[in-house]
Amino acid sequence: MKITLLGHASILVEIEGAICLMDPVFSDPFEGGAVVSCPRRKVYLERLPAIDTLIISHRHPDHFDLRSLAQVTRDCDAICPADPLIVYALKKLGFSRVHPVHPMGEIMSQSFELYPTRSEMKTVPEFGMVFKDRSGCFWNQVDTFLSLETIQSIAARFGRVDLLFAMYASQNFEFFENRTTEFPYDEHRRNLENVLRINPRMVVPGSAGFAFCGDHAWLNAFLFPVSRQRFVSDLQRIEGGIQTQLMNPGDIFEIDNGRVRHFDDASDIAVMEEDDSAKLSFDPTAPIPELNDPNPDGYSLKHLKQETEKFVREGIGSFVAQDCGKPDPLLDLYQRRGVRYEITIVFPDAQVTRYQVHFDNSGGRMADPASSAGAPDLSHRIAASALVGWLERKKSFFYVRAYSRRFSTLHELSRSGDTVRLRPEVAPDLLMHYLLNVAPGSDVAARDQIDLEIEALHREGY
Numbered sequence: 001m002k003i004t005l006l007g008h009a010s011i012l013v014e015i016e017g018a019i020c021l022m023d024p025v026f027s028d029p030f031e032g033g034a035v036v037s038c039p040r041r042k043v044y045l046e047r048l049p050a051i052d053t054l055i056i057s058h059r060h061p062d063h064f065d066l067r068s069l070a071q072v073t074r075d076c077d078a079i080c081p082a083d084p085l086i087v088y089a090l091k092k093l094g095f096s097r098v099h100p101v102h103p104m105g106e107i108m109s110q111s112f113e114l115y116p117t118r119s120e121m122k123t124v125p126e127f128g129m130v131f132k133d134r135s136g137c138f139w140n141q142v143d144t145f146l147s148l149e150t151i152q153s154i155a156a157r158f159g160r161v162d163l164l165f166a167m168y169a170s171q172n173f174e175f176f177e178n179r180t181t182e183f184p185y186d187e188h189r190r191n192l193e194n195v196l197r198i199n200p201r202m203v204v205p206g207s208a209g210f211a212f213c214g215d216h217a218w219l220n221a222f223l224f225p226v227s228r229q230r231f232v233s234d235l236q237r238i239e240g241g242i243q244t245q246l247m248n249p250g251d252i253f254e255i256d257n258g259r260v261r262h263f264d265d266a267s268d269i270a271v272m273e274e275d276d277s278a279k280l281s282f283d284p285t286a287p288i289p290e291l292n293d294p295n296p297d298g299y300s301l302k303h304l305k306q307e308t309e310k311f312v313r314e315g316i317g318s319f320v321a322q323d324c325g326k327p328d329p330l331l332d333l334y335q336r337r338g339v340r341y342e343i344t345i346v347f348p349d350a351q352v353t354r355y356q357v358h359f360d361n362s363g364g365r366m367a368d369p370a371s372s373a374g375a376p377d378l379s380h381r382i383a384a385s386a387l388v389g390w391l392e393r394k395k396s397f398f399y400v401r402a403y404s405r406r407f408s409t410l411h412e413l414s415r416s417g418d419t420v421r422l423r424p425e426v427a428p429d430l431l432m433h434y435l436l437n438v439a440p441g442s443d444v445a446a447r448d449q450i451d452l453e454i455e456a457l458h459r460e461g462y
Contacts, residue, residue, distance in 0.1 A: 008210045024069065228277075330428055
């Protein structure tokens with residue numbers, strides 16, 4: 001068995017009887033232009049062999065890249081989670097043999113076995129993948145959260161795993177919600193424990209080889225607290241005999257009867273152009289830039305002001321006034337807690353418009369923030385062009401989040417005698433909840449965005 005890293009989470013697995021391509025992302029930037037492969041690489045598609053099996057682990061855009069999928073031959077077998085959005089996109093791209101599968105179900109052939117592995121994180125349907133043939137066993141964990149039961153099940157079925165691409169990065173995406181910069185002790189511990197429990201012959205930190213770029217680059221100092229070097233170092237501190245290896249784009253691993261060999265920069269399909277992984281150095285003391293609106297799509301100021309005013313007044317305003325005609329659990333929560341919510345929109349000319357929504361026993365209502373009696377409990381500041389791009393289905397939330405700031409001071413208070421208890425109360429963000437779950441067309445927004453992207457690809461000749 002031969003495994004080639006093409007970059008980030010994209011791998012080519014040459015197994016006995018099939019050539020498998022998993023989570024292909026061929027070019028940079030990706031994820032709506034927000035990120036690039038790190039270390040920096042180049043993929044030579046003309047050197048890619050004919051693909052027998054395409055595997056998509058989940059729908060997050062750094063694993064599910066439509067531009068890259070449009071460059072894969074359509075007559076291969078496409079294996080994916082039972083996610084209607086992925087299935088829809090693959091079929092719309094022209095893949096004729098799409099196979100939605102569920103984790104922990106075997107995919108057998110005469111010479112090899114594929115086995116999708118379960119994730120305990122249920123935000124999106126996803127799986128890791130075990131590849132098994134007569135030469136050995138390779139487990140690509142991808143982004144899956146593993147239970148002891150899953151690990152024991154794989155051991156019982158396959159014996160010892162020869163090569164594990166392990167989840168390690170503990171990416172601090174909570175930073176988008178609350179500016180948390182603490183080291184992820186519990187998640188890092190869990191990732192280390194998983195490797196010890198799996199006990200592979202060789203472990204490689206995997207599926208986290210990307211960096212934010214352009215206007216998003218400042219995020220690199222905050223979102224990657226565990227480097228691949230730290231992960232390997234900590235593994236070796238607690239288990240000195242474990243065999244570890246770092247990998248870069250273009251590296252190849254070969255498995256042969258329990259022996260795992262690593263070949264540095266051995267592929268002619270993917271080449272590392274520069275090891276720039278130092279840009280991911282975790283530095284929570286780094287400055288957070290002021291939010292502005294670079295307006296990368298060139299919207300006119302008039303259009304931005306009209307669309308954002310309409311969205312807030314007629315969209316969110318009507319929703320919180322319950323003009324939609326049906327109760328909503330988030331509005332009920334805001335009403336019970338008497339929440340004061342503020343939306344701040346930043347325009348390309350640095351003008352700022354604020355809107356407040358006040359909730360009390362009678363419901364919610366728009367209010368003039370200038371007349372506010374106090375600071376908001378929850379606040380969402382967002383660049384106008386990012387919001388409009390999201391409204392028009394041209395930008396995904398994964399791209400927009402770097403152009404927004406959110407905070408919450410919502411908390412519960414109680415007392416017992418002279419002892420006061422205070423704990424933070426988690427409440428979904430109103431703007432996000434409305435756009436993702438309530439706004440007209442929100443139920444098909446992700447599909448509409450796929451349609452727009454595929455139509456653009458067709459115009460480019462894909």
